[in-house]
Amino acid sequence: MLVIGKDGIAIVVHKNNPVKNLTQQQIFDIFTGKVNNWSEVGGNNAPIFVQTRESGSGTLGAFVELALDKIQKGQQVIATATPHTSNPAVKQAVAKEVNAIGFLSFGHVDNSINTLTVNGIEATVENALNKKYPIVQPLVICTKGRPSGVTAKLIDFFTSPTGKKIIDSEDFISLP
Incomplete structure (x- = not known):
């Protein structure tokens, strides 16, 4: 998680x-x-x-x-x-x-x-x-085991500056 x-x-x-x-x-x-x-x-x-x-x-x-x-x-x-x-x-x-x-x-x-x-x-x-x-x-992403492939890329996206902007634009709070 x-x-x-x-x-x-x-x-x-x-x-x-x-x-x-x-x-x-x-x-x-x-x-x-x-x-x-x-x-x-x-x-x-x-x-x-x-x-x-x-x-x-x-x-x-x-x-x-x-x-x-x-x-x-x-x-x-x-x-x-x-x-x-x-x-x-x-x-x-x-x-x-x-x-x-x-x-x-x-x-x-x-x-x-x-x-x-x-x-x-x-x-x-x-x-x-x-x-x-x-x-x-908390807003969470849950995976079965260690994320890899597309799942890892999705997580990387949400923790990137662009992903954080999307989280903020959807009225949530991105992490620093």
């Missing part, structure tokens, strides 16, 4: 939401439905509207594994969450609803929404690469 990049997943809220940081436990509690009002995590007295990716999404799978299963195995995002077919759709929903919360791959974050810190750690490429930010999954 060879790691060729990373996928950082940011927790995002509306620009006017006063919440700036959540602990991993608070994220778990919100996305599993234990906490359903922003006042319970330092925000306004308002309902929380959870936005998520659709079933089968890689971003959803990684989020469940990295943010929910770390607290309690077998958890899923609350059934009343609004599912979306893409990261841009989640971002748009959060940007439109002041009480919304969602998650996005880092590459989709922009100034239309706010990114929360998690346990006081900013969702940045640097923090993803140095393993400080907790919601990051």
Whole structure:
């Protein structure tokens, strides 16, 4: 198994939401439905509207594994969450609803929404690469045995400057 990049997943809220940081436990509690009002995590007295990716999404799978299963195995995002077919759709929903919360791959974050810190750690490429930010999954290539031939050439390509540019252009994080 060879790691060729990373996928950082940011927790995002509306620009006017006063919440700036959540602990991993608070994220778990919100996305599993234990906490359903922003006042319970330092925000306004308002309902929380959870936005998520659709079933089968890689971003959803990684989020469940990295943010929910770390607290309690077998958890899923609350059934009343609004599912979306893409990261841009989640971002748009959060940007439109002041009480919304969602998650996005880092590459989709922009100034239309706010990114929360998690346990006081900013969702940045640097923090993803140095393993400080907790919601990051590796992008891997798995081979049976030592890679050779076309497989080795593919791995060489993804670790080349051109391959790294492609990884970055697909909203992931290439390795230094």
